[in-house]
Amino acid sequence: MPRLLPLLLLFVAACAARDANIAADAQRRLIGLGADDLRLCSGVPDRRETSDGGEFWTYSRTPPSSGISLPVPITGGSMSMSSAGVCSVTFQLIDGRVTRIGYSAATEFGLNRDSACAPVVQGCLRMVEDGSVRTQ
Template identity: 60%
Template sequence: MTLPPRLLPLLLLPLVLTTCSARDSATAEDGREQLIGLRADDLRLCAGVPNLTAQSAGGEFWTYDRTPPAAGVSAPVPVIGGSLSVSAGSSCRVTFQLVGNKVTRIGYSASSDLPMSQNSACAPVVQGCMRLVERHEVTPE
């Protein structure tokens, strides 16, 4: 049985989604190291206003919740007579611990439907900050 040529891109889509999600997960993990020492004002500048804040003896905690839209496709497959649907959904909660007005730790609580992409939904929270650090527009201390 030969597959129709237009079906091949649909079959490759899960591989592409997994690759992009793995890259975003790696970006989130890099942020966990590169953003330590970032000043509170710089964090607010690049990540925005947090969804939640809390104070404790351990410092101040800023939490960002993100649920990006699911990536996916649904297309009819005439050979099978049904449809093929591939989608990826994920969500993330990023918590920054600040002591002395500087980031000291970053924690992720994420879920993902794709393998090897546990923290991929967290990438948008840290990407803007990492770009500013890479361009030396802000400097973690």
Template identity: 35%
Template sequence: MILLACLPACTTAPQRARHELVGLSRADLVSCAGVPDVEEQRDGQDVLVWKQDQQVDGPVSITTPFLFGVSIGGRGTCHVIATLKDDRVSRIAYTGPSTTLNGPLAACAPLISECEAFARKAAVPVKKESGAPDARPE
């Protein structure tokens, strides 16, 4: 039971990325996430989409010699959507049934974890509404 209670909190890179990637340059985003699957302009902003359409399984599978198997956990897919204004990330969003046994947005982690780690190391400052740089939220 303790293990099951911990699992939803175990995959947090996608949640952190919503804040930590804001301010990241387009070049750095493509460098860590790869070339986007879809790219378009809307309302003066660039929208980049990366797709994880292959289902990601939960980590627990039990099989028996009698061809009977049980898989515990959801299967998830994910699309990571980055909105950029002036060649800087202004928003990160996710779509798709991305919950697995590892937690909410777990299917998104492979797409975004490298960028989230890069942003943490680079410590890109988040800008306030007034435009003045501010310390990164924790």
């Protein structure tokens, strides 16, 4: 079992790194996405605010956790590590188009904080890739 621990830790870290890359990719590739397309691929926002800077749509999510739980024979307990977290994704829209995307996230694992935001933007990225929606 002790040999398995480093592999499991590496697996959890790799998943979190992949999701953090998805979140970072969205900050570039979703610029120019229209408001209707954003609603189509991410759903109705949890909160909307308007200011001189445009409209701000915020999506708050708690994605399913992924992690490991291992027994610790010496203490009789277990050790758990998870990449679970909560995320708020805020899209700034000007003239009905996404101009910026910001993340506010926290994870239990402590690495790749924005990885918890990937589920909010993954659907939009898929739709951009397959041509279902377009950015300008």
